[in-house]
Amino acid sequence: xxxxxxxxxxxxxxxxxxxxxxxxxxxVSRHALYTNAARLIGxxxxxxxxxxxxxxxxxxxxxxxxxxxYCELYRQPSKAHFSQSLYNRCREQIFQKYGPRMQAxxxxxxxxxxxxxxxxxxxxxxxxxxxxxxxxxxxMRDYKLTTADAAHLALAETHxxxxxxxxxxxxxxxxxxxxxxxAVVHLVP
Amino acid sequence: MSTITLGRRRxxxxxxxxxxxxxxxxxxASIGVRPESEERLSDLSRRFTxxxxxxxxxxxxxxxxxxxxxxxxxLRRTWGAVVVAPGILVRADEFEERYGGIDLQGLRARMAxxxxxxxxxxxxxxPGRPDLDVDEISAIPEVR
Numbered sequence: 001x002x003x004x005x006x007x008x009x010x011x012x013x014x015x016x017x018x019x020x021x022x023x024x025x026x027x028v029s030r031h032a033l034y035t036n037a038a039r040l041i042g043x044x045x046x047x048x049x050x051x052x053x054x055x056x057x058x059x060x061x062x063x064x065x066x067x068x069x070y071c072e073l074y075r076q077p078s079k080a081h082f083s084q085s086l087y088n089r090c091r092e093q094i095f096q097k098y099g100p101r102m103q104a105x106x107x108x109x110x111x112x113x114x115x116x117x118x119x120x121x122x123x124x125x126x127x128x129x130x131x132x133x134x135x136x137x138x139x140m141r142d143y144k145l146t147t148a149d150a151a152h153l154a155l156a157e158t159h160x161x162x163x164x165x166x167x168x169x170x171x172x173x174x175x176x177x178x179x180x181x182x183a184v185v186h187l188v189p
Numbered sequence: 190m191s192t193i194t195l196g197r198r199r200x201x202x203x204x205x206x207x208x209x210x211x212x213x214x215x216x217x218a219s220i221g222v223r224p225e226s227e228e229r230l231s232d233l234s235r236r237f238t239x240x241x242x243x244x245x246x247x248x249x250x251x252x253x254x255x256x257x258x259x260x261x262x263x264l265r266r267t268w269g270a271v272v273v274a275p276g277i278l279v280r281a282d283e284f285e286e287r288y289g290g291i292d293l294q295g296l297r298a299r300m301a302x303x304x305x306x307x308x309x310x311x312x313x314x315x316p317g318r319p320d321l322d323v324d325e326i327s328a329i330p331e332v333r
Binding site for chain 1: 286287288289290291292296299300301303304306307308310311312313314315316317318319320321322323324325326327328329330
């Protein structure tokens, strides 16, 4: 596994698996990573890269948008505690006020696909799914990752040449992992 | 130089002292019509400009060949708003927030129009905040 901190203009090998934080990073503005996230997505689309996404990444992105909406609704800082029970209590208000934004990630992927961008959902086959199932607990153990992070890495390892993420944990993972073809591309400000 | 504005056309009328007539109050008038870029011109206004330039030529006002600049003007400003792509209009402040620092013209040159439109439509479409940590906020507590 190779690690690179992405800088504008740097090449990214295709196919590219996108972590949830990259989907959110490019869709939501004003934060520290936004400009580079938008530039990176622009480069991928301009270079006609194959873009790989997973239901896990979309699920996490939806969670992020729900939390952002909760923070705005109740004037909370972005790091405020937000749990499943809080979400359940606020869900109606979130959708009442911010319903359209909850469609943003899905609409973006649909528009990209309709425009001819190669957007693919992974795992693609039963065999791929079983590989991800096999790799995920191994990565949880070997790299001390949470279940979701390990699953993202397994999805990327199974299908992609590059794994684009804003999660700095993967810098350490790339140092520990044996060298192979996967590049961890770290989105930094 | 006096300028007459007809819609979006600018016609310059210049009154310059004429050679030996200096001091006698005489002057020579020169009239010019500046061509606009292709994207700015509708077919009708282009024909109007061509007709006006031809008429001036025939009336003894030679029209110099003027290089048309800004052949590709991707971002048109309309009453403080910016057209980022066909059908996508944003306020000027929103434009800076979402597209500032991004080489839109360079990307547009490298993308199919439909892809560029899909790109600009969605990036930064949700207003965030400076204290937002996109990795932290994407972590589902009970799962990740």
